[in-house]
Amino acid sequence: MVQRGHHYAIVDEVDSILIDEARTPLIISGPASDVTKLYYQFASIARSLTRDTDYEVDEEKKTVMPTEAGIEKVERQLGVTNLYDAVATNYVHQLGQALRAKELFHRDKEYLVDAGEVKIVDEFTGRTLEGRRWSDGLHQAVEAKERVRIQEENHTWATVTLQNYFRLYEKLAGMTGTAETEAAEFGNTYKLSVVPIPTNETNIRLDQADLIFKTEAAKFASIVEDVRERSDRGQPILLGTASVEKSELLSRELSKAGIPHEVLNAKQHFREAEIVAQAGRKGAVTVATNMAGRGVDVVLGGNFEGLATRDAVAQGFSPGTEEYEAAFEKAAAKWKPLTQADGDEVRALGGLYVLGTERHDSRRIDNQLRGRSGRQGDPGESRFYLSLEDELLRLFATGAVSWVMDRTMPEDEAIEAKMVSKAIERAQNTVEARNAEIRKDVLKYDEVMNEQRKVIYGRRQQVLDGEDIHDATVALIEQSLTEAVDLQLGGSFAEEWDLNTLVLDLQAFYPTQLNVETLSAYQNVDDIVALVVDEAVSQYELKSENFVGGPDTAKEIERDVMLQILDQRWREHLSDMDYLRDGIHLRQVAQQDPLTAWQKEGYLMFEHLLGAVDLDYVRYITHVEVAAEPAPVSEADEGLEGAMTNAVEVAPGATELPAREKSRKPLAQQGDKIGRNDPCWCGSGRKFKQCHGRP
Numbered sequence: 109m110v111q112r113g114h115h116y117a118i119v120d121e122v123d124s125i126l127i128d129e130a131r132t133p134l135i136i137s138g139p140a141s142d143v144t145k146l147y148y149q150f151a152s153i154a155r156s157l158t159r160d161t162d163y164e165v166d167e168e169k170k171t172v173m174p175t176e177a178g179i180e181k182v183e184r185q186l187g188v189t190n191l192y193d194a195v196a197t198n199y200v201h202q203l204g205q206a207l208r209a210k211e212l213f214h215r216d217k218e219y220l221v222d223a224g225e226v227k228i229v230d231e232f233t234g235r236t237l238e239g240r241r242w243s244d245g246l247h248q249a250v251e252a253k254e255r256v257r258i259q260e261e262n263h264t265w266a267t268v269t270l271q272n273y274f275r276l277y278e279k280l281a282g283m284t285g286t287a288e289t290e291a292a293e294f295g296n297t298y299k300l301s302v303v304p305i306p307t308n309e310t311n312i313r314l315d316q317a318d319l320i321f322k323t324e325a326a327k328f329a330s331i332v333e334d335v336r337e338r339s340d341r342g343q344p345i346l347l348g349t350a351s352v353e354k355s356e357l358l359s360r361e362l363s364k365a366g367i368p369h370e371v372l373n374a375k376q377h378f379r380e381a382e383i384v385a386q387a388g389r390k391g392a393v394t395v396a397t398n399m400a401g402r403g404v405d406v407v408l409g410g411n412f413e414g415l416a417t418r419d420a421v422a423q424g425f426s427p428g429t430e431e432y433e434a435a436f437e438k439a440a441a442k443w444k445p446l447t448q449a450d451g452d453e454v455r456a457l458g459g460l461y462v463l464g465t466e467r468h469d470s471r472r473i474d475n476q477l478r479g480r481s482g483r484q485g486d487p488g489e490s491r492f493y494l495s496l497e498d499e500l501l502r503l504f505a506t507g508a509v510s511w512v513m514d515r516t517m518p519e520d521e522a523i524e525a526k527m528v529s530k531a532i533e534r535a536q537n538t539v540e541a542r543n544a545e546i547r548k549d550v551l552k553y554d555e556v557m558n559e560q561r562k563v564i565y566g567r568r569q570q571v572l573d574g575e576d577i578h579d580a581t582v583a584l585i586e587q588s589l590t591e592a593v594d595l596q597l598g599g600s601f602a603e604e605w606d607l608n609t610l611v612l613d614l615q616a617f618y619p620t621q622l623n624v625e626t627l628s629a630y631q632n633v634d635d636i637v638a639l640v641v642d643e644a645v646s647q648y649e650l651k652s653e654n655f656v657g658g659p660d661t662a663k664e665i666e667r668d669v670m671l672q673i674l675d676q677r678w679r680e681h682l683s684d685m686d687y688l689r690d691g692i693h694l695r696q697v698a699q700q701d702p703l704t705a706w707q708k709e710g711y712l713m714f715e716h717l718l719g720a721v722d723l724d725y726v727r728y729i730t731h732v733e734v735a736a737e738p739a740p741v742s743e744a745d746e747g748l749e750g751a752m753t754n755a756v757e758v759a760p761g762a763t764e765l766p767a768r769e770k771s772r773k774p775l776a777q778q779g780d781k782i783g784r785n786d787p788c789w790c791g792s793g794r795k796f797k798q799c800h801g802r803p
Contacts, residue, residue: 109572114276122282123472126298127290129270131546133554136266144258147245150206151252153185157207164612165211172207173612180785189783192731198676200727201245209249224256239691243684243713244720264682265675268561269554271297271547285479286472293544297551309485313459315478316491318467318529319522326520327495328358331465332365334493335393339367343457344392346406348464348477355395358465362393369393382418385411387480388460390450406460406480409451416440459487466498467532469539500535552703553689556710563718564678571667571674578652578659581666581729585648586641588726589617593637602631618644618730648730655734665732673724681717685710 119125157163162178165171174182182203183191191199213219219226220236226247227236241247241259251258274280280298287294291302321327335345349355359371372383372394387394389410405411416439417427425432454460460481468474474492481488494501571577596610607624614620622643630636652662688709692702788799 114278116279117274117277117281119274119280119282121284123284123287123290126270126274126282127293127547128470130297131543131550133267133269133550134273135264137264144248146202147206147248147252147258148255149186150202151209151249151255153182153203154206154210154253156185157181159211163207164609166609167212170208170212172204172211173609173616174203174207175612176615183785189785190731190733192728198724201724202249205245205249206252208246209253213246213250213253215254219250221254221256225259226251226254226256239687239694241684241687243687243716244680264686265679267557267682269550269558271551272554272558272561274298286475289471289475289540293547297547307485311482312485313478313482313488313490316489318492318494318532321493321495321520321522324495324497327465327493328361329520330522331358331463331493332361332367334463335362336365336367338461339391339393341457342390342453343459343461344388344390344408344454345394345461345463346387346477346480347393347395348462349395349397350466350468352397354465355397359395362395367393369395372396382414385414388451388454389447390454405483407447407451407483408454408459408486409447409449410443412440412443412447415443415447419443455487458489460489462488462490464490464492466494467492467500467536469500469536469543471536471540494532500539501532503535553706556707557685560681560710560714560717563714564674568671568674571671574667576663577666577670578663581725582645582648584722584726585618585644585730588723589614589640589644590637592617593633593640597633597636614640617726618647620644644730651733657734661734665734666729669728669732670725673721673728677717677721677724681713684713688713 157174157178159165161175162181163172163174166173179191182199183189186199188199191203215221217229219228221227222236227238228240228242230237242250248258275298280300282300287302288304294300294302319330321330331347335347338345347358349358355371359369362369370383370387370393383394384396384406386392387396388406388408392410416436419439420432420435421427423435425435462478462481464474464477478490481490496502592613593610596613597605607627610627611620611622611624614622620640620643622640627636627639630639652659655661655665688706692706695702695705783796786796788796
């Protein structure tokens with residue numbers, strides 16, 4: 109979290125940010141290559157496990173539960189001591205999905221493999237569901253099982269549209285020279301009214317009619333002639349192009365004609381301010397893409413401060429030093445009268461001439477280019493040169509193009525026809541309307557995500573603010589176990605209960621001491637729920653008190669686990685929602701409204717997400733344990749009990765949970781590292797995790 113809150117935003121070039129950029133959402137993404145490896149690794153592990161020994165399958169309920177023996181086998185293969193410590197990599201989830209893929213999903217029944225892709229088969233129609241994928245990493249687990257290439261997951265960690273991001277601010281404002289054409293969208297989307305501020309001096313710039321040529325070659329030839337004529341007189345010229353490619357093409361044409369000029373495009377962006385500041389000098393010719401000129405005034409005659417800075421730096425002085433200040437003052441005194449005299453000459457020549465080499469999709473970009481000329485009541489002139497081969501005309505003004513092409517006229521002769529000018533205006537309106545529709549569509553679909561985002565980020569914020577979630581943890585343990593018992597035993601008679609499966613289920617939730625014999629003494633589901641909940645909560649409360657550092661450590665761990673699970677599950681949910689969004693338009697074929705389907709299914713997926721977060725949290729928080737590593741023992745201390753130092757086992761490259769708290773051992777064995785599956789040091793014959801390895 110790097111932001112303190114969202115109180116007030118003032119946005120410069122507000123139309124560019126809130127309108128032009130708002131067609132695509134903001135995304136934070138990150139690498140997940142290790143996850144792909146994990147799917148293949150767990151598919152291999154799943155193949156080595158044996159049904160009914162290492163895991164139990166309930167085909168009716170479509171669940172697969174690993175046994176204690178199976179978990180130990182997986183831990184040995186992974187080289188970890190506790191499967192439940194790895195919250196960030198979520199080994200438990202990976203194992204569950206690999207086993208489900210192995211036992212519950214069969215090739216040519218639930219899915220088929222076509223051209224190296226796993227495609228879901230619709231159980232009702234028998235057709236493949238193109239573009240659909242199972243969620244929660246199940247699709248990737250099936251791909252790994254079939255040894256086909258795992259489709260690159262969408263590694264989005266967070267996403268928000270610019271519209272919804274800026275609407276987080278209580279107050280929003282901005283400024284730009286070109287907002288009036290988008291006033292309606294500012295009002296509808298952001299509830300912002302557009303207030304025009306009158307110019308300081310009356311604008312006397314001449315905006316000439318467009319000149320239209322049949323071919324691009326004829327257009328550029330005419331531009332070069334126009335530039336040569338005006339440049340020879342000393343009038344400064346700013347040429348605007350729509351792309352880097354076109355700016356370099358024009359630059360080559362000017363060089364061929366022997367016209368000195370500066371080029372400003374994305375390749376020279378670091379010189380932007382310097383080049384544009386001097387674009388008003390006598391005889392200056394500047395070729396610029398539409399990114400040029402932002403925030404820099406084109407002063408007629410040139411900017412004397414910029415020239416003085418250049419001279420001071422050229423002498424080797426660093427800004428801020430006394431030598432630099434002295435050199436700057438001296439150069440400024442030289443350049444100021446020269447630029448003022450140049451400025452007077454340029455005004456007499458008609459001011460800055462802005463020449464646009466083609467129309468942009470948006471009228472506002474054209475207006476920004478024009479606005480470089482005629483500042484503060486200065487004289488100026490602007491004109492656009494177009495050709496029928498320009499992208500805008502070719503794609504959106506086809507009627508006007510064909511009308512002109514049918515007429516016989518020399519290629520180098522410009523067309524000034526109202527019909528063509530109006531066609532250009534209509535083409536720009538068409539593109540602007542299309543872009544507005546895209547923004548509107550993006551926003552409609554993001555409204556669903558925005559509501560979900562508020563819930564998840566609200567929970568995240570509570571954790572980050574240090575809120576105590578211990579009571580909520582206990583409540584979740586009670587709720588999860590109540591649902592687990594009810595799912596297995598509810599709605600059936602006592603003689604029909606499958607207590608073996610229930611015990612396996614409970615072991616996934618917490619290290620239960622209950623067994624089939626104990627549970628079979630009860631004939632009522634509510635009594636079993638009470639027994640299970642009482643054991644789990646008592647065990648967890650005792651564990652919390654016994655952590656190194658006591659309940660305070662437990663509260664830290666609770667927040668850490670919740671944060672990691674929220675983040676991981678939210679990332680998976682974003683990926684699932686992306687898949688849903690990609691294919692939702694196909695619902696139109698079935699006479700469904702895609703937006704309604706998106707809202708409905710998105711809601712169901714979010715409900716599933718919240719349930720999955722709670723389940724994962726309970727499973728991890730009840731199994732996580734803190735490790736106390738022994739301090740190094742000096743020779744002088746031999747025969748005495750060594751001091752224990754608190755330590756947390758952290759997996760490299762991941763923010764992991766504290767691992768197991770190990771009981772103290774006789775000093776002779778304290779240097780040895782005991783694994784959770786090793787025989788306990790006390791000689792009981794039981795495994796360490798089942799004896800002194802318990803809290």
